[in-house]
Amino acid sequence: MAEHATHVEGLAHHFVSMEQQKEAGMVGMWLFLLTEVMFFGGLFLAYTIYRTIYPQGFLYGSHLLNVKLGGTNTVVLIVSSLTMAMAVYYSQKGEKKKLIGFLTVTLLLGLAFLVIKYFEYASKIQDHLFPAVGLYAPETSGAHGVPLELQQPVRVFLWIYFMMTGLHALHMIVGAGILLTLILMARKGKFTKNYNSPVEISGLYWHFVDIVWIFLFPLLYLTGAHLSSGSGH
Amino acid sequence: MADYSHDDSHGHPENPIKYYIGVFVLLMVMTLLTYVVATRDLGSLNALVALTIAVIKATAVILIFMHVRWSSRLTQVIVVASVFWLLIMLSFTLSDYFTRGGWPTGLGAY
Numbered sequence: 001m002a003e004h005a006t007h008v009e010g011l012a013h014h015f016v017s018m019e020q021q022k023e024a025g026m027v028g029m030w031l032f033l034l035t036e037v038m039f040f041g042g043l044f045l046a047y048t049i050y051r052t053i054y055p056q057g058f059l060y061g062s063h064l065l066n067v068k069l070g071g072t073n074t075v076v077l078i079v080s081s082l083t084m085a086m087a088v089y090y091s092q093k094g095e096k097k098k099l100i101g102f103l104t105v106t107l108l109l110g111l112a113f114l115v116i117k118y119f120e121y122a123s124k125i126q127d128h129l130f131p132a133v134g135l136y137a138p139e140t141s142g143a144h145g146v147p148l149e150l151q152q153p154v155r156v157f158l159w160i161y162f163m164m165t166g167l168h169a170l171h172m173i174v175g176a177g178i179l180l181t182l183i184l185m186a187r188k189g190k191f192t193k194n195y196n197s198p199v200e201i202s203g204l205y206w207h208f209v210d211i212v213w214i215f216l217f218p219l220l221y222l223t224g225a226h227l228s229s230g231s232g233h
Numbered sequence: 234m235a236d237y238s239h240d241d242s243h244g245h246p247e248n249p250i251k252y253y254i255g256v257f258v259l260l261m262v263m264t265l266l267t268y269v270v271a272t273r274d275l276g277s278l279n280a281l282v283a284l285t286i287a288v289i290k291a292t293a294v295i296l297i298f299m300h301v302r303w304s305s306r307l308t309q310v311i312v313v314a315s316v317f318w319l320l321i322m323l324s325f326t327l328s329d330y331f332t333r334g335g336w337p338t339g340l341g342a343y
Binding site for chain 1: 245249250253254256257260261264267268271272273274275279280283284286287290291294295297298299300304305307308311312314315316318319322323326327330331
């Protein structure tokens with residue numbers, strides 16, 4: 001018990017010490033990430049089951065995705081994870097300028113990811129491959145269109161693709177908002193050597209979103225890569 | 234592997250940047266590798282190799298970028314528990330699906 005309240009910058013009154021406060025924050029964030037693991041886990045489960053039911057549909061569907069753009073986004077996210085780790089490091093050092101610099105680069109990389117994702121989605125919609133009623137017309141897509149017997153399985157794949165990458169993109173948008181908030185807070189001088197939990201905790205979130213993509217990229221984009229392009233079977 | 238001998242030390246290494254760069258290089262090399270392997274036809278091994286590489290990448294991110302290697306024991310337990318709970322969900326659900334009599338075998342061709 002703290003006998004007297006010596007005010008420590010950034011310490012909430014219900015914590016004994018900065019260390020305890022920080023540990024509570026980290027544990028809380030990891031518990032949240034655990035729920036996120038289960039959340040995305042359900043979608044990976046759906047992916048596994050439907051891929052087992054429609055192996056050819058998944059191979060063909062995977063072929064319809066743009067590996068170059070997906071690969072570029074993979075690299076963008078890996079670099080952004082590095083810059084985020086650097087931002088956390090400089091927040092621990094209390095170096096405000098470098099903290100803001102790395103947070104800004106991370107934000108820009110996150111936005112680059114979303115812009116690339118937007119072009120991917122737009123081209124899918126343009127090719128009539130968005131699987132919703134009225135928008136899905138796979139017979140008109142590409143040179144010959146999706147073969148008749150694969151149109152329904154490919155549609156299942158595309159639903160899973162849009163669901164998983166859409167949920168991931170939503171996390172990226174939230175992450176961009178968090179980064180913007182951190183940059184504004186850092187500019188106001190809210191973070192010091194002793195108080196940087198918001199940066200560290202946001203870093204955990206950012207890296208988690210990167211990990212989701214680490215699994216999405218091979219499962220969605222590369223599944224059909226060993227087949228000759230375009231045919232799918 | 235988490236280094237449990239440092240379980241309650243909050244001390245990060247003197248210079249973590251070299252670890253960060255190391256993980257970054259590993260992630261880039263692994264990404265290239267996952268692409269190269271995916272372009273080869275290994276039959277059912279393709280999925281296994283892709284997942285193995287992804288797990289290695291994720292582990293590196295968790296241990297180094299997310300500091301779990303240097304985190305408290307409590308945090309490490311939560312991380313391991315999250316993986317464990319995910320495996321429970323995956324294995325129980327899949328063992329149900331894959332042993333059902335009503336598996337839509339007719340659809341398997343597509």
